[in-house]
Structures are given as C-alpha cells and as structure tokens.
Amino acid sequence: MKVFVLNCGSSSFKYQLLNMDTEELLAIGLVERIGLNDSVLAYEATGKEKVKEVSDIADHAQAIKMVLDKLVDAEVGVISKLEEISAIGHRAVHGADKFTKSVLVDDEVIAAMEECVPLAPLHNPANITGMKAMMDVLPGVPNVAVFDTAFHQTMPASSFIYALPYELYEEHKVRRYGFHGTSHYYVSNRAAEILGIEKDNFNCITCHMGNGSSFAAIKDGKCYDTTMGMTPLEGLVMGTRAGDVDGGLFKFLENNANMSIDDIDTMLNKKSGLLGISGISSDMRDIESAAAEGNERAQLAIDALMHRIVKYIGAFAALLGRVDAIIFTAGIGENAIELREEVMKRLTVFGIKGDSDKNNCRGKEQIISADDSAMTVMVVPTNEEITIGRDTKEIVAAL
Ligand code: AMP
Secondary structure, three states, X not given: OEEEEEEEOOOOEEEEEEEOOXXXXXXXXXXXXXXXXXXXXXXXXXXXXXXEEEEOOOOHHHHHHHHHHHHOOOOOOOOOOHHHEEEEEEEEOOOOOOOOOOEEOOHHHHHHHHHOHHHOOOHHHHHHHHXXXXXXXXXXXXXXXXXXXXXXXXXXXXXXXXXXXXXXXHHHOOOOOOOOHHHHHHHHHHHHHHHOXXXXXXXXXXXXXXXXXXXXXXXXXXXXXXXXXXXXXXXXXXXXXXXXXXXXXXXXXXXXXXXXXXXXXXXHHHOOHHHHHHOOOOOHHHHHHHHHOOOHHHHHHHHHHHHHHHHHHHHHHHHHOOOOEEEEEHHHHHHOHHHHHXXXXXXXXXXXXXXXXXXXXXXXXXXXXXXXXXXXXEEOOOOHHHHHHHHHHHHHHOO
C-alpha cells in the first residue's frame, strides 16, 4: 500500500510517499512560499536526481498537483499512475480532547478540527487546507488525520489541569494538551523494542528537541505528563518560543513596555527562546558556533536551555518514580553531542553516567550511557512520517 504523507503549514508543506508494505521511502520533499512569488518545490525520489523548481504557486491544491505530477514523471517519478496512491496520511496539530487516536477524515472530523482552530490558530487552518486540497486533487482516496495531541490524551487531570477557575476548563477547554505526540509515541516504542522491554511496562522520558521542543513523561507506555500546554508555547526554551514564563509578565509589559496582547503573543512565539536570549539566531548550530567564539549571550542561551532540560528531566523522574530510559530525539536531541554530554553530567544525582565514545554520534539509534549507568540514556531518531503511514495503513485496511 502506497501512502502519501502530508505535513501542511500555512504557506508550505512537507511530504513523503511511502510504500507501507515494506516501509520504504519512495519520494520526499517540500514546497515553500505557497501563495507568494518565487515558490520553491523540492522533490527527491529515492535513488534519483534531486529536483528544485522555482515558480509562482497560487495555492496548496496547485502545489499538490505539481508534486503528484513529479511522482508520475517519466524521468524522476516513482509510480506509473496516481491510482497507485491508496491513502493520504495528514499530520494534524490540534485535536484537543476530541481525538485520542488517528481517524478517517470526513466532514465531521473537519468540523471538529475547525472547532479547535482557536486553540491552534496557525496550525489547524493549514492542516484543514491540506486535507481539502488533497480531497480536491485526489477525490475518492481516503484521508487519515494523525493528531499531535492524541498521544497525550492519557494524561491524568492532575497533569493537564491549570490552576485557574475550573469554569475556564469547562466552558473554554482551557487545559494542557501537549504536542509532538506522534514523535513521543514513535521514539518511546522504538526504545522499548531496542531495550527488549514490554511496552506496557516501559517508563521513560522522551526529549524531543528541535526548533520546537517538548518532553514527555511516559508511564507504562502511556503519556503521564508533558512540557507543552494548551498551545505549543509552554515548557522548554525553544528556537524562537519562550517556553514557561510568569503570567504576571503580560500586565507588566502592557503597562511598562507599551506592548499589546498581540505584540506579546508574537514576541513569545517568534522573538524569544534561543533567538531572544542570544540576539543571533534560533538555530542551535549558529548559537553553538557563536558561543565557541566567545559570544556571552549565545553561551547564556545554551546555559538557559540546559538549565530547563535538567529541571524537567528531574521533575519527570520524580513523577515517574522509575525511569527505564531517557531518550533524545529531533534536530538538537539527535545531533548536539556536547549538549547531551553536559546534560548527562548534570544528572549524576540519578546515578546517570554518560559514555563519551558512545555519545559521539549523530542521527542514529544508540545507547549513550555507560553500562553501569543507573538509567539508560539513548538517541532514537524520530520518524513521525512512518507513524502517520502506519496509522493510515491500519485505518484504511480496515475500511
Ligand atoms: P528540527 O526542528 O527537529 O528540524 O531541529 C532543528 C534544530 O536542530 C535547529 O536548532 C538546528 O540547529 C538543530 N540541529 C541540527 N543539526 C544540528 C547539529 N549538528 N548540532 C546541533 N544542533 C543541530
């Protein structure tokens, strides 16, 4: 079964075509600047020449048609006709408490996602646009939505409730939901497999650190707590997002810095985090090289990130009681060797011992703690697309 996996943003999308019988990647790419001038379409079929084309692409449907044309192209294509695509799997960001697992997309699902728009005003409209565009371009082919929030729906109320008037939860669904669920689910399952531990008996802390970052405390294979909240802003220091801040900040900034709620929202989401502290970049590689050249604010950004990583791992370890593994994943988690080394050093209170030779790795599955470490620390590269492909296959095969 061939599944087209779509991760749709407001002016861009990433895609993969997967052969889900073998879990082989057939083609991968992204389209950026949709609706703007000089849109860029990137496409790469496994084993074939990369394609990059610049043109004006008006909307998502046009962009999807252009990608599908590539898939059946005589030179760079990987399938002979579009009918070979059996299903489409969508990354869907916010399903609130409506979706505890992946679902077949229909009008009701789209309506439910529309209801969640106030909770994810940037992401959900883009996901819905992608779904409608796929239905338009490939009518009759089933679409499946795989929610970032679904894995976290097992959190107990004590984890997800904010200490606010309860009516806000009842009337406006104000609570913590958590994100990156597909990644936390994938890496925790994979780690259990690697370690030979029964998934239902596996306790771990998954550390997804990329441009956006979140950790999850997983108890008996189920999410018990996570660092992101009602929106993907809470928790860790991220590329441009502030993570945890004092709610008293808003009134203070309104009164003293002449900032509106919109200004503050933009600042917290787009101008904070590593970028805000360093003033240089949101990209960890830039921050690391600036710090190595002696830039103090870049070093402070790394120190602040490190501080919060250690703080949350410590808090989650206390909540879980027993931790079988700490798992690093995503761009920073898979690649930032020195950061991982330092995190392990700061966790000696838990009997954690790193192994520098094993930790000297990027982007591969590897145990990075010493054999006599009290907790196993490991790197597991995330693969959200394969999880979306698997859920899509399972749902469509049962139709
Ligand atoms: P993601 O959102 O998962 O693509 O992760 C993006 C983040 O990973 C950016 O902050 C990158 O700087 C970071 N990253 C990627 N490669 C490396 C690397 N070799 N060393 C440190 N950080 C990296």
